[in-house]
Amino acid sequence: MKKLINKHLTTLKTTPKTLLLVYVIVYFLWGLGMNRFGAEMEIARFTYWWQVITCYILYMVPISILLREYKFFEQYAYGLVAMGILEFLGYWLKTSYAYPDNVLDHFFNPQNFSLGMALFFALYFPAGNWFVNKVHSVIIPQKTE
Structure with a gap:
């Protein structure tokens, strides 16, 4: 377990700062937009606006970075576990x-809402x-050697 945690911490620590900054900006704006959309459409919202920071930046950005090397369905499956926990809590x-x-609620019924x-x-x-990878590659083009 300690080995796995150290591996994940190393992955997070070695993430290029420019990439991390793009994650933070994109997820922050995305979170603000989705929170606003949920409130305007009267679907769901955070109790406090600053939860965008705790959920999207402090929770979702590190998970995204840890999952970025996986294939689409693996990212989705691990993401489903992470979001299930977040939605439940x-x-x-x-x-x-x-x-x-x-x-x-009308489409899925209230019992299936958080699922x-x-x-x-x-x-x-x-x-x-x-x-984020697309945006980062436009801002910081990769060197070809």
């Missing part, structure tokens, strides 16, 4: 608010890694 601790009788949210948000890991 968010609604249990009441740090996330689901609007009653929201549009997703649906976890299934959707697990796509953030492969999609986020793809997008």
Whole structure:
């Protein structure tokens, strides 16, 4: 276990600073946008706006970096576990608010709401890694030797 933790810490520590900065900016803007969208559509929102920082930057960015070398479905599967835990804790601790009788409740019913949210948000890991890599390669072109 210690070996695995050290490997993950090394991966995080050796991530290029420019790549890390792109992750932080992209995920922060993405989180603000999704929180706003969820509130405007009266689906769900964070209880406090700053939870975008704790969830998207402090939780999702490191997980994304650890998953970035995996294939799409592996990123999605691991992301599903990570988002399942996050969604469960968010609604249990009441740090996330689901609007009653929201549009997703009508499609999937209230009992499936957080499962649906976890299934959707697990796509953030492969999609986020793809997008961040594209943005980073435009900003910092890779040297060909």
